[in-house]
Amino acid sequence: MNKLELQKTANEVRKGIVTAVHGAKAGHPGGSLSAADIFTYLYFEEMNIDPKDPKKADRDRFVLSKGHTAPGLYSVLANRGYFPVEDLPTLRHLGSYLQGHPCMQETPGVDMSSGSLGQGISAAVGMALAAKMDGKDYRTYTLLGDGEIQEGQVWEASMFAGHRKLDNLVVIVDNNGLQIDGKIDDVCSPYPIDKKFEAFNFHVINIDGNDFDQIDAAFKEAKATKGMPTAIICKTVKGKGVSFMENNAGWHGKAPNDEEYATAMADLEKIGAELGGAN
Amino acid sequence: MADVKKIATRESYGNALAECGADFPNLVVLDADLAGATKTGVFQKAYPDRHIDCGIAECNMTGIAAGLATCGKVPFISSFAMFAAGRNFEQVRNSIGYPHLNVKIGATHAGITVGEDGATHQCNEDVALMRTIPGMTVIVPSDDVEAKAAVRAAIELEGPVYLRFGRAAVPVINDTPDYKFEIGKGVLLREGTDVTIIASGITVASALEAADMLAADGISAEVINIHTIKPLDEELVLASAKKTGKVVTAEEHTVIGGLGSAVCDCLSQKCPTPVLKIGMQDVFGESGAANALVEKYGLDGKGIYASVKGFV
Numbered sequence: 001m002n003k004l005e006l007q008k009t010a011n012e013v014r015k016g017i018v019t020a021v022h023g024a025k026a027g028h029p030g031g032s033l034s035a036a037d038i039f040t041y042l043y044f045e046e047m048n049i050d051p052k053d054p055k056k057a058d059r060d061r062f063v064l065s066k067g068h069t070a071p072g073l074y075s076v077l078a079n080r081g082y083f084p085v086e087d088l089p090t091l092r093h094l095g096s097y098l099q100g101h102p103c104m105q106e107t108p109g110v111d112m113s114s115g116s117l118g119q120g121i122s123a124a125v126g127m128a129l130a131a132k133m134d135g136k137d138y139r140t141y142t143l144l145g146d147g148e149i150q151e152g153q154v155w156e157a158s159m160f161a162g163h164r165k166l167d168n169l170v171v172i173v174d175n176n177g178l179q180i181d182g183k184i185d186d187v188c189s190p191y192p193i194d195k196k197f198e199a200f201n202f203h204v205i206n207i208d209g210n211d212f213d214q215i216d217a218a219f220k221e222a223k224a225t226k227g228m229p230t231a232i233i234c235k236t237v238k239g240k241g242v243s244f245m246e247n248n249a250g251w252h253g254k255a256p257n258d259e260e261y262a263t264a265m266a267d268l269e270k271i272g273a274e275l276g277g278a279n
Numbered sequence: 280m281a282d283v284k285k286i287a288t289r290e291s292y293g294n295a296l297a298e299c300g301a302d303f304p305n306l307v308v309l310d311a312d313l314a315g316a317t318k319t320g321v322f323q324k325a326y327p328d329r330h331i332d333c334g335i336a337e338c339n340m341t342g343i344a345a346g347l348a349t350c351g352k353v354p355f356i357s358s359f360a361m362f363a364a365g366r367n368f369e370q371v372r373n374s375i376g377y378p379h380l381n382v383k384i385g386a387t388h389a390g391i392t393v394g395e396d397g398a399t400h401q402c403n404e405d406v407a408l409m410r411t412i413p414g415m416t417v418i419v420p421s422d423d424v425e426a427k428a429a430v431r432a433a434i435e436l437e438g439p440v441y442l443r444f445g446r447a448a449v450p451v452i453n454d455t456p457d458y459k460f461e462i463g464k465g466v467l468l469r470e471g472t473d474v475t476i477i478a479s480g481i482t483v484a485s486a487l488e489a490a491d492m493l494a495a496d497g498i499s500a501e502v503i504n505i506h507t508i509k510p511l512d513e514e515l516v517l518a519s520a521k522k523t524g525k526v527v528t529a530e531e532h533t534v535i536g537g538l539g540s541a542v543c544d545c546l547s548q549k550c551p552t553p554v555l556k557i558g559m560q561d562v563f564g565e566s567g568a569a570n571a572l573v574e575k576y577g578l579d580g581k582g583i584y585a586s587v588k589g590f591v
Contacts, residue, residue: 063346104349104378112349113378119370122339126346129331133307134350153370156339163334 001044003212010040011272014241016075016088022261023089030251032072034176034236039076041215051081054108058138061127063112065120066145067101074098082109118151125157128169143172147179149190161229162201169229170222176238178249197231209234243267285448289387291426292444293318297325303434309344309356311337317357317387337362341370348380353434360389364405375439376412383433384441390531392447394569401564407536409441410509416440417509421483424453425506428460447569450484465512471501474591475519475526479505479538482529488580498591508538513545520552527555527587531578534558555590
């Protein structure tokens with residue numbers, strides 16, 4: 001996909017996020033929207049996957065370590081063709097295959113159940129290790145929140161990945177700067193994030209995580225990096241694309257009401273129109 | 280008992296893994312800097328490429344095992360029970376239990392027979408914790424023969440399994456030609472009519488000793504080895520309770536949530552029966568020689584004999 005196509009697709013993914021969370025009357029739009037461009041790039045450009053064969057043996061793997069942003073993952077999976085986009089509003093409903101946090105047994109395309117923060121990255125490390133042990137060339141990607149990296153297990157996993165030189169692993173940090181209780185540097189600062197991963201023997205790339213040129217360059221650089229895992233620290237805007245949600249910690253885990261939903265969708269329709277309509 | 284062969288079940292665990300290595304090429308073993316103590320070093324020596332030392336980071340080890348399992352490996356994670364089940368509880372629940380991944384937890388140094396290290400390392404709560412996780416199989420082998428059979432059976436069972444091993448050498452009691460191990464099937468070791476003693480792990484040998492002493496007093500005790508706490512062999516437990524009308528459970532574990540509770544859960548619903556639960560009575564352990572601790576907390580043959588005597 002070219003940049004414009006990626007931008008248009010990401011906008012559709014954002015509509016799906018807002019629609020899912022509105023349908024659920026609960027969920028986490030802020031961190032789903034901030035990472036929508038990363039989700040889109042991974043599933044439409046970067047990863048070797050097949051929506052018709054979600055469990056294909058040598059596919060690339062993705063673990064959503066910040067599992068509460070399941071609406072982002074579900075929306076990109078739906079838009080990529082794993083299941084119907086029309087099912088997104090069933091998110092969190094009783095009997096839905098779209099659980100509040102990712103469940104690998106319920107949802108096609110979900111490679112690992114996650115949601116308890118700090119645990120997903122370890123599973124991703126295990127997948128990358130399995131590929132190395134078996135001499136396979138599939139790659140593993142995991143997305144973490146910048147609040148999530150306050151969890152100690154993240155650094156246990158990072159130490160191991162660096163030690164084992166897992167160059168088939170890409171750790172992506174969605175640095176939107178906000179967590180439930182406020183700004184991450186007010187609550188318990190994880191900064192400098194890049195220096196920490198460097199200290200754990202990662203190749204580190206800092207980018208604007210809402211800019212597809214920079215995202216594209218970073219993932220290409222990661223693929224070319226040998227002998228160490230890569231961490232891509234993505235500076236993003238929480239709630240990106242929806243005017244009243246942007247940079248507002250209050251939209252970390254809250255659903256829009258009908259009126260707010262209409263405003264949010266109007267914002268995204270406008271962005272879509274500016275991009276020149278559908279792909 | 281002087282001439283009875285004694286082996287710690289952690290030794291059996293390491294040996295069984297090494298023996299299974301050739302039959303199960305997907306078997307991999309993870310450790311957290313305790314390969315020497317958990318005895319998985321034996322496997323490491325035989326299959327260095329399939330042994331992964333994660334350093335002192337049990338929670339990460341658990342997640343790595345989960346990731347390996349999604350890629351077709353059959354990982355065993357090894358540590359002391361305190362860390363494998365205690366520190367790790369939520370990782371086991373969410374990264375292994377919830378997705379029902381094919382990870383085996385080999386927990387050594389369980390219970391008070393850890394000995395001199397004292398209460399911080401004596402895990403008397405692991406069976407209770409692991410039993411609460413949906414889909415988790417929980418096995419507490421009683422000796423070398425059973426421990427080795429349990430490891431192989433766990434590999435052959437698809438899904439998460441918690442295996443509990445001890446540090447101290449224990450008598451080999453299942454070294455008989457007709458011994459057969461089946462997950463979820465208890466073993467009737469001795470028939471009796473006055474009282475049923477249900478034991479697991481190290482207390483199985485103690486229960487047999489106690490039954491001998493009780494016999495000398497004219498009390499006929501039935502002895503059952505429940506090596507699989509979950510799923511419990513309800514059929515065997517119920518049949519024996521109906522026959523004797525009195526049940527004693529004996530475990531090297533807190534009486535809250537372990538074997539005794541599992542038996543009570545079954546009996547209270549299906550055959551209300553008076554039950555005496557022998558085990559750690561809601562207390563922490565302490566430093567001391569393993570055999571001295573077993574005696575102090577009433578888990579040896581004499582202790583079980585005395586408790587049963589007061590109950591029947």
